[in-house]
Amino acid sequence: MTEPxxxxxxxxxxxxxxxYPLRSWWGGTAxxxxxxxxxSFDIRPNETLGLVGESGSGKSTVGRAVTMLNPPTxxxxxxxxxxxxxxxxxxxxxMRRHIQMVFQDPYSALNxxxxxxxxxxxxxxxxxxxxxxxxxxxxxxxxxERVGLDPRFAGRYPHQFSGGQRQRICIARAIALKPRFxxxxxxxxxxxxxxxxxxxxxxxxxxDELGLSYLFISHDLRMVRYLCHRVAVLWRGGIVExxxxxxxxxxxxxxxxxxxLAAVPVPDPAAERRRISTIGLAEPAPQGAGHVxxxxxxxxxxxxxxxx
Amino acid sequence: xxAPGTTKLLEVRDLAVAFxxxxxxxxxxxxxxxxxxxGETLGIVGESGSGKSVHVLAMLGLIPKPPGRIARxxxxxxxxxxxxxxxxxxxxxxxxxxxxxxxDPMSSLNPAMTVAAQIVEPLRIHLGLAGAAARRRARxxxxxxxxxxxxxxxDQYPHEFSGGQRQRVMIAIAIACKPKLLIADExxxxxxxxxxxxxxxxVRELKREIGMAIIWITHDLGVVAGIxxxxxxxxxxxxxxxxxxxxxxxxxxxxxxxxxxxxxPDLGVRDVxxxxxxxxxxxxxxxxxxxxxxxxxxxxxYATPRCxxxxxxxxxxxxxxxxxxxxxxxxxxxxxxxxxxxx
Amino acid sequence: xxxxxxxxxxxxxxxxxxxxxxxxxxxxxxxxxxxxPSAVVGxxxxxxxxxxxxxxxxxxPYDPSATNWGAVRTAPSLAHPxxxxxxxxxxxxxxxxxxxxxxxxxxxxxxxxxxxxxxxGLLAGYAGGVIDGAIMRLxxxxxxxxxxxxxxxxxxxxxxxxxxxxxxxxxxxxxxxVRLSRAQVQAITAEEFIEAARAVGNPPWRIALRxxxxxxxxxxxxxxxxxxxAAIIAEASLSFLGLGQQPPAPSWGSMLNVAKxxxxxxxxxxxxxxxxxxxxxxxxxxxxxxxxxxxDPRQRN
Numbered sequence: 001m002t003e004p005x006x007x008x009x010x011x012x013x014x015x016x017x018x019x020y021p022l023r024s025w026w027g028g029t030a031x032x033x034x035x036x037x038x039x040s041f042d043i044r045p046n047e048t049l050g051l052v053g054e055s056g057s058g059k060s061t062v063g064r065a066v067t068m069l070n071p072p073t074x075x076x077x078x079x080x081x082x083x084x085x086x087x088x089x090x091x092x093x094x095m096r097r098h099i100q101m102v103f104q105d106p107y108s109a110l111n112x113x114x115x116x117x118x119x120x121x122x123x124x125x126x127x128x129x130x131x132x133x134x135x136x137x138x139x140x141x142x143x144x145e146r147v148g149l150d151p152r153f154a155g156r157y158p159h160q161f162s163g164g165q166r167q168r169i170c171i172a173r174a175i176a177l178k179p180r181f182x183x184x185x186x187x188x189x190x191x192x193x194x195x196x197x198x199x200x201x202x203x204x205x206x207x208d209e210l211g212l213s214y215l216f217i218s219h220d221l222r223m224v225r226y227l228c229h230r231v232a233v234l235w236r237g238g239i240v241e242x243x244x245x246x247x248x249x250x251x252x253x254x255x256x257x258x259x260x261l262a263a264v265p266v267p268d269p270a271a272e273r274r275r276i277s278t279i280g281l282a283e284p285a286p287q288g289a290g291h292v293x294x295x296x297x298x299x300x301x302x303x304x305x306x307x308x
Numbered sequence: 309x310x311a312p313g314t315t316k317l318l319e320v321r322d323l324a325v326a327f328x329x330x331x332x333x334x335x336x337x338x339x340x341x342x343x344x345x346x347g348e349t350l351g352i353v354g355e356s357g358s359g360k361s362v363h364v365l366a367m368l369g370l371i372p373k374p375p376g377r378i379a380r381x382x383x384x385x386x387x388x389x390x391x392x393x394x395x396x397x398x399x400x401x402x403x404x405x406x407x408x409x410x411x412d413p414m415s416s417l418n419p420a421m422t423v424a425a426q427i428v429e430p431l432r433i434h435l436g437l438a439g440a441a442a443r444r445r446a447r448x449x450x451x452x453x454x455x456x457x458x459x460x461x462x463d464q465y466p467h468e469f470s471g472g473q474r475q476r477v478m479i480a481i482a483i484a485c486k487p488k489l490l491i492a493d494e495x496x497x498x499x500x501x502x503x504x505x506x507x508x509x510x511v512r513e514l515k516r517e518i519g520m521a522i523i524w525i526t527h528d529l530g531v532v533a534g535i536x537x538x539x540x541x542x543x544x545x546x547x548x549x550x551x552x553x554x555x556x557x558x559x560x561x562x563x564x565x566x567x568x569x570x571x572x573p574d575l576g577v578r579d580v581x582x583x584x585x586x587x588x589x590x591x592x593x594x595x596x597x598x599x600x601x602x603x604x605x606x607x608x609x610y611a612t613p614r615c616x617x618x619x620x621x622x623x624x625x626x627x628x629x630x631x632x633x634x635x636x637x638x639x640x641x642x643x644x645x646x647x648x649x650x651x
Numbered sequence: 652x653x654x655x656x657x658x659x660x661x662x663x664x665x666x667x668x669x670x671x672x673x674x675x676x677x678x679x680x681x682x683x684x685x686x687x688p689s690a691v692v693g694x695x696x697x698x699x700x701x702x703x704x705x706x707x708x709x710x711x712p713y714d715p716s717a718t719n720w721g722a723v724r725t726a727p728s729l730a731h732p733x734x735x736x737x738x739x740x741x742x743x744x745x746x747x748x749x750x751x752x753x754x755x756x757x758x759x760x761x762x763x764x765x766x767x768x769x770x771x772g773l774l775a776g777y778a779g780g781v782i783d784g785a786i787m788r789l790x791x792x793x794x795x796x797x798x799x800x801x802x803x804x805x806x807x808x809x810x811x812x813x814x815x816x817x818x819x820x821x822x823x824x825x826x827x828x829v830r831l832s833r834a835q836v837q838a839i840t841a842e843e844f845i846e847a848a849r850a851v852g853n854p855p856w857r858i859a860l861r862x863x864x865x866x867x868x869x870x871x872x873x874x875x876x877x878x879x880x881a882a883i884i885a886e887a888s889l890s891f892l893g894l895g896q897q898p899p900a901p902s903w904g905s906m907l908n909v910a911k912x913x914x915x916x917x918x919x920x921x922x923x924x925x926x927x928x929x930x931x932x933x934x935x936x937x938x939x940x941x942x943x944x945x946x947d948p949r950q951r952n
Contacts, residue, residue, distance in 0.1 A: 054500035055471070069846055096852035108843040113865040123851040162591055163356075173851065192355035193527055197571035197587030204584075219501065226573035226585065263505040265530030267572050269553045272534035279509040330682060 009042035009078075010213050011066070011181055016040065016075035018061050035061045036072075036237045043181070048207065048214040050228030050245065052221060052260070058237040059217045060104075063185045066215065067101050068092050079181065097127045100174040104186035106166035110158040116169050117154030120144065123176045143172040147202060164195035168202070175206060183215045188223060200227055221264050225249050230299075233257045239293065243300040253302040316384075317488060317521050318344040323381030325359070325366045325545075328374055332596040337363040338545040339381075341622070346488070349515065349522040351532030351553070353568070354542035357592050360525050361493050363545075367391065368406065368491075369398045386488070404434035407482030407520075409475070411494035416478055417466040423450075424462035427481050434485045449480040452517075454510060472503035479511065486518055493525045508535055529568050533557060538631075541565045544593050544603035547622050551632030561625040561634035561641070563608045564588070602637065610638045683945040690941020696934035704750040713741035715748040716899045724917040734919040737909060745901040746923050752902040753931055756817050756886035756895070757879040763821030765875055768828025773867075775829065776836025777859050786829065793826040802885045806894040813886075813902070816895040820885045824878050831874050835867035869946035876939035880932045887928050903928050 018036040036058040043049045053059040064070035066077050068084050077084040079099065087095060100123075103109035110119060120140050124131070131139075141151035147168040158166060167187060174182055184203065188196040200223055206212060218224050224231055225245050232242040233254065241254040252258045262279075266272045293301040325337040337359040344350050354360035365371045367383040367390055383390040385406070390398060402408075410416050418426060427446040431437040437445060443462070450458035453476040466474055475495065482490055492511065496504035512535050515522055526532060532539055533553065540550040541562060549562035560566045567588035590607040593599050599606070605615035614637045625634040627641070634640075684690050703710060719739030727734045733742035775786040793801065805819035839845065840863065848862045889895035890904025898905060903924040910920035 054502065064846075067850060069849055093852040093854060096850065101847070101850040103843050103847055105843055109847045111844045111848070111862055111866070114862075122848075122853070126852050126857075164591065170847070173847075177851075193529075193568055194355060194571055194588035195591070197585040198589070201585055201587060221501070222573045259502055263501040265505075265528065265533060267530045267533055267557060267569060269533045269557050272530070276505070276509050276512060276534040279505050330686065 008044060010045045010047075010080065011043040011215075012076070012078040013042070013062075013066060014040050014076040014078070016062065016065055016072045016077065018058070018065050018070070019073045034237050036065065039075075039234075039237075039239055041232055041239065041242065043213050043215060045180070045213055046207065046211050047230065048216050048228045050224040050231040051215060051217045051234055052219065052224050052231055053234035054219055054260075056236075057234040059219075059234050060185055061237075062234065063101070063183045063215060063217050067099055067183050069101070094127075097123070097177040098180045100177070100179040100182045102167070102170050102174050102182060102184040102187045105190050106163055106170055107158075107190070109170055110166055112158050115155050115157055116149075116161065117144075119158075119169060120154075120172045120176060123173060127177055139176075143176055146175070146206075147172040148198075162195075163191050164198060167191060167199055171199075171202065171206070175210060175212075178210060179212070181213045181215070183217070185217045186219070187216075189218070189220065196223065203227065221249075221261060233260065238303065239301075240303040241301065242293065243297075247297070247300050251300075253296060253300070315346050316343050317346045317348075317386065319382075319384040320363070320367065321382040321384070323363055323367065323383060324379040325362055325371065326377050326379050328377065329596075334595045335598045336545055336595060337366065338598060340542075340545070340547055342540060342547065342550065344489070344521055344523065347515075347519055347521055349524065349535055349537045351536030351539045352523060352525045352542060353527065353529055353532055353539060354525075355527055355592065357544065357595060358542040359545035360542045364408075364491055364493060364523065364525065368402055368408070369393075369395065370402075400434065403430045403482075404485045405487055406489045406491060407485070407487035408491040408493065409478045409482045409495045411497050417474060419466050422463050422465055423469070423477055427477070427484055430481060430484045445484070446480075449484055450477070452483070452514065453477070453480045455480075471499055472506065475499060475503075475507055476510070479507075479514070483514060483518060483520070487520055489521045489523065490515075491523045491525070494527070495524075496531065497526070497528075504531070511535065529557075530572065541568070544595065544598060546603060546619070547633075547635065548604060549625075549632075549634045549636075550622065551625070551634075552629055555629045555632045559628060559632070559641070561628060561632065562604070562636055563610050563638070563640055564604045566640065567607075602635070608638070610640060610643045612638050680945050684941055687941045687944060689937045690945070693934045693937025693939075693941060696930055697938055700750050700754060700931055700934065703747050704754045707748045707751055711741075711744035711747045713744040715740060715744040715901045717741075724913065724920070726917075727919055733923050734917065736906070736920050737913060737917070742906075742920065742923055745906060746903070746927055749901040749903045749906060749924065749927065750931075752813060752890070752896045752900070753883050753886055753928070756813065756820065757883040757931075757935070760817045760820035760824060760882045760886075761875050761878050763818065764824035764828050764878065765871060767821075768825045769832050769871060771825075772829045772832025773836055773859060773864065776833040777840065777855070777863065783833070787833070790826040790829045793823075794830065798823050798881065799885055799888060803889065803892065803894065806889050811894045811897060813890075813896045813900075816886055816889045819889070820882050823885070824882065827874065827878060828871065832867055832871060835870050836863055839863050839866045869942075873939055873943045873946060876935055876942055880935035880939070883928065883931050883935070887924075 016036060016039045017034065020033045020035060022031050022033050039062060041049060051059050051062060061070065065072040068077070068087075072085060075085065079095070082095070084092065084095065117140055120143050121136060124136050124139060140154060144151040144154060149165060149168050149172070153161070158169075161169065187203070188199050191199060203214065204227060207214065216224065216228055228245050230243065231245045231248045232239045233248070233256065234240070235256045241248065241252065241257045248257065249261065252261055262275070266275060292304055294304045296302050320343070321341050323337055323340045324335070327334040327336055340359070340363050352360045362371065366376070366378055369390070378391060381391065385401065390401065393401070424443060424446050427449055428437075428442045431442045431445055447458050447462060450461065455461060455473060455476055466477070469477060490511075496507050499507065508531065511522065522535070524532060524535060536553045538550065539553050539556040541548050541556070541564060543564050549556065549560065549565050556565060557569070560569060567586070570586040571588060573585060588607055593603050593606070599616070600619070601617050602608070602611065602615040602620055605611040608615065618637070620635045620637045622633045622635040624630070625632050628634075684694070717740060719735065722731065722735050722739045724737055725731060725735045731741050731743065733746060735741055736745070771786050775783040801823040802820045805822055806816050809815035809819055845858060845862055848858050853862070886895055886902070887904030887907070890902040891908045893905070893908065896902030896905055906924040907921060910917070910924065913920055
């Protein structure tokens with residue numbers, strides 16, 4: 001499958017698959033579970049690509065495969081000309097200064113026995129150890145300020161922060177090395193509604209300031225539309241639709257995309273009551289999946305052989 | 309008011325709940341009063357720490373004591389004060405006349421018991437049903453929550469059901485005894501959006517069939533828009549606003565409600581990326597030291613000096629629909645009107 | 652469910668607010684330990700025993716090895732509060748000095764067990780694969796033999812002395828710590844912050860030492876405290892059998908061994924070492940249980 005061509009991609013993912021062998025009890029491989037199958041996309045400099053899907057769609061698997069935290073079974077992840085899947089462990093560790101990750105659960109993503117300051121400092125120690133202590137401390141204070149935290153809190157431990165503050169600590173750590181690309185895996189899912197908007201705005205400001213690209217993984221279609229330039233819809237391990245976000249929300253073509261969009265609650269009582277009355281009461285029967293993308297309009301790709 | 313019935317099913321009067329911790333007393337619920345009429349659906353919206361879940365658990369006798377403590381208040385359900393009821397009588401109410409569904413369908417079901425056994429349990433306890441009659445009723449209930457092929461699924465275990473189906477089973481258990489009141493606490497939060505939509509549609513239909521009142525607790529304003537008759541917004545253990553659902557969305561009177569509405573991106577607007585989300589700045593107050601005045605005042609750009617000194621009572625919002633109550637010293641529509649003409 | 656609701660954020664980020672003095676992790680553990688009366692009792696007895704062992708030369712009224720043929724097996728009196736033994740030695744002085752053997756054996760053998768077991772468990776849990784398999788099969792084999800039997804066999808093999816007894820007990824307890832630290836490492840490795848540590852480019856050795864090790868220390872500490880209690884019993888048993896502390900140096904176990912011959916004539920000879928062993932074991936167990944609760948992160952709020 002050929003993927004949407006894009007000018008000057010920062011990151012190119014081609015035919016990425018992650019398969020898990022399912023062993024039968026006497027050993028040997030009984031069958032293969034295809035968590036992600038044949039996924040391709042590009043991310044341009046300064047662009048946010050949204051990766052949308054429900055639980056079990058494989059969206060987190062894609063995020064971890066792209067960052068080589070859980071390397072893909074096959075496929076290429078080309079970042080600035082280097083195929084990450086072919087790098088040695090040591091080379092990949094060096095590459096991590098350009099590729100960072102923000103995780104879903106700010107409660108479990110922070111080491112409970114490391115102070116916030118030490119946590120933000122760590123990437124600098126690993127990749128910029130030649131600088132003096134005072135310089136690094138200054139830098140950490142600047143990062144705290146940048147994400148809206150009081151630098152005087154640097155000595156505190158994770159359990160002394162709220163969820164939103166913890167996510168800010170994670171973001172400060174992620175931008176410490178001025179990376180080019182950040183994978184954000186459900187970064188706001190665990191936060192309260194009023195805090196979500198703060199974090200989304202922060203991510204957007206940082207993008208403008210640092211020229212970052214994001215892979216924004218989420219199940220929240222409202223926030224994805226707001227934050228992302230283009231959106232890929234993942235369903236059962238494959239992309240079923242990919243388009244710029246205006247087009248995708250205005251003119252969804254794949255039946256699954258339509259179902260997903262139709263399920264989003266509308267903050268308008270009259271419209272919402274109408275919407276609910278059209279929803280079937282029983283779970284719909286599972287549909288067959290097919291993931292061969294064709295370009296139905298410039299930049300708008302849809303999996304075609306899915307049931308219609 | 310938009311509520312269909314006119315008789316009061318539940319009346320909460322000045323309920324206050326506190327938790328004793330080493331760091332000090334956490335004042336989780338600070339004087340909550342409201343009434344629910346027969347057949348009414350009340351949506352309670354709030355974030356973590358708002359007291360929305362704690363106050364419901366407290367009135368059902370489900371908070372651990374200690375460290376929890378009901379500081380004051382009454383909860384009158386069908387003429388009886390639940391807080392004064394002995395444990396045994398309260399157990400009869402719970403799961404009988406009041407059914408409830410919790411957030412996590414994974415841990416709310418016992419993994420070692422078949423689904424049939426778990427549905428039959430409330431039938432046996434509250435209705436004395438047993439044997440074939442109970443089983444027949446369990447099957448009817450699975451049919452009612454639209455689980456296909458109910459007969460053959462009765463003897464399966466929870467792990468054989470998907471997340472959405474498990475929540476359907478939880479609902480079947482909750483409505484098994486035809487409750488007068490169903491309490492759903494973040495019942496769709498752990499579910500995918502498509503499943504969430506199906507569950508909400510199902511509950512709305514069940515309400516029509518059974519005629520029960522519902523308290524639907526959620527952090528997502530969008531979720532209550534479609535099913536609630538009345539919406540109640542809670543913050544820092546207090547009710548900040550309460551009113552008919554349409555009025556809450558079209559004419560919010562609390563700055564917090566407005567902030568929640570504005571921090572939701574609207575799918576209907578074109579070219580949203582050019583806009584900026586308007587988050588509520590700051591963080592909720594430390595409930596060990598609840599503020600003397602309006603708890604939202606420190607985050608509220610419309611706050612008046614009085615807001616910081618004195619907690620406003622929940623009272624009829626001037627010029628709003630009848631039954632639209634707000635706890636605010638400031639005049640939100642007035643402030644917004646003054647803002648608008650600026651360039 | 653309600654847990655998150657009941658425990659709101661402890662910190663507000665108001666930029667102008669003064670930074671409140673929040674307790675550090677150690678202080679917090681002390682606060683929570685202090686809230687448990689049984690743990691405090693355990694701690695007080697442990698400290699008293701340690702003080703007794705350290706300052707034995709100053710506290711003990713008599714030389715523990717000095718015989719007095721004029722006062723053989725005298726009942727407790729003002730001159731000898733605990734009585735005397737079969738060669739007229741002051742029992743109180745021998746109990747006080749005996750604390751040295753017991754505590755030294757408990758602490759040294761557990762220190763040995765942790766020093767050997769923790770790195771092996773860390774290696775097995777983090778490296779996995781063949782290394783894990785080899786270490787764990789060996790551990791399983793050792794765990795199949797009851798702790799005390801293994802210690803007695805090893806001590807008999809090494810020859811009777813307090814040092815050999817400590818080595819034997821330490822080696823016998825090692826497998827407990829290998830198994831525990833491996834299980835802890837595996838649990839911690841599944842946490843998201845380990846993935847986050849890899850995501851910023853931490854090399855494996857740094858993840859093991861900086862991110863995993865500090866998080867398994869609490870569990871090891873609890874187990875070590877409980878194992879000290881078991882080691883004290885083991886030392887007493889070995890000394891009772893003549894495989895530990897050699898006469899005339901005092902040890903509670905060897906005192907019991909002698910006392911068993913005089914149970915009807917001089918029961919106090921058995922009572923005091925018995926009570927001492929009981930108290931020592933009880934106090935370490937109480938302290939260990941208290942630490943377990945105090946260090947449990949789920950108790951945080």
